[in-house]
Amino acid sequence: MNSNIIHRFILPIALLGLISAQTVALNDKTITILKDEVVLEVRGLVCSFCAMGLQGGLSSLKYVDKKKYNNGVFVDVEYQYAVIAEKSNQDIDIDEAITMITKSGYEVLSVYTNRTGEKIEVRKFEAKKDEK
């Protein structure tokens, strides 16, 4: 009986979860990259007011789903990344987000997206040599 429940319900749900949400290791933390989300690894993002500044700027981008997180943006200052929630089937301009972060004084090292919900795509940027 218990075995049937596992096969019929729990396993399919778990598999669905694996398909639509996948993970990456970022600064020693495992992060789930969801469909309709963009994750940016940001060097220098260590202080609370850095977070506040970035949240304000990134949440003003077009197609940010402000119903999620803090006006559509979650910032982790301990592991130095930001998550931007997108409206369903509407992609934010990632280059605009990178420009905004760079102008705020930080450095984007990588960008993770999961547009299809099946595969994580990564864009890496080279860190400045004197700032490692």
Next chain:
Amino acid sequence: MKNSAFSLGLIGTLVFAHQPVMDMAPRWSGGYGFQVRYESFGSDLTIHEKDILSSYFQQTFWLEGIYTWHRSKRITFKLPYHMIEHQDSDFVSKANSFGDLIVAMPLKKYSNFKRRTQNFGFTPQVRIPLNQEITSASGYLGGGISLSYSSESFSFYQLYDVFGWMYSEKDPLLGLDINLGIHPFHDNATNTGLFAIWDVTARWQEFSTTIQTGPVIMPYRQNVIARVEVKFPVIENGKRPQLSKGLFMNVGIGFVF
């Protein structure tokens, strides 16, 4: 004349050197902020070498603002309103007035490292008297320069600031501020947290040395940050009168946008 000499020697050693908002924000282009602070210091006793002279209490409200047009270039202002009560034997004097406006241009060079950010700062500043009358706390035209270094990781914060002031009507001042702190709590979801810092403040003028130290608590939530500190003197000496075991208290709240 005695009162004037007393006051001139005292006040210069207690300059608050930090820049709004709380030395930290805003770092982003186009950011601005303001803060209000309440400062209190004084003592029932003041000393002149080995002599006990009188009492002196000063309360000051500060209105301070900042605009960041690039993370490396900012402009700040600090406008004080002083309330001073000074008693010397049977003579009591009280004075309430706006003090000298301080305008500064912090220039910063930031570097980002793995899990740490730092900046070197160079800050020219001017002190502009808003009224002609010279009191213990105001009426001095001055120019100053500050050299600072600050480093912050998720868990630790440190600031070192060496600065000097030249005045038109009193002795030059040299100062050193050191802030060493930890960041014991932060909630990413609400951007709420707390810094716990230890502050060391040293001031040198021609005839006096003052070193104060004490704890600082800086709670914050979203775009609001507060600073509460109490400092007590560990070294007070000099040929001019100054406080004896006087506490310095500072409470402030700042907003950034």
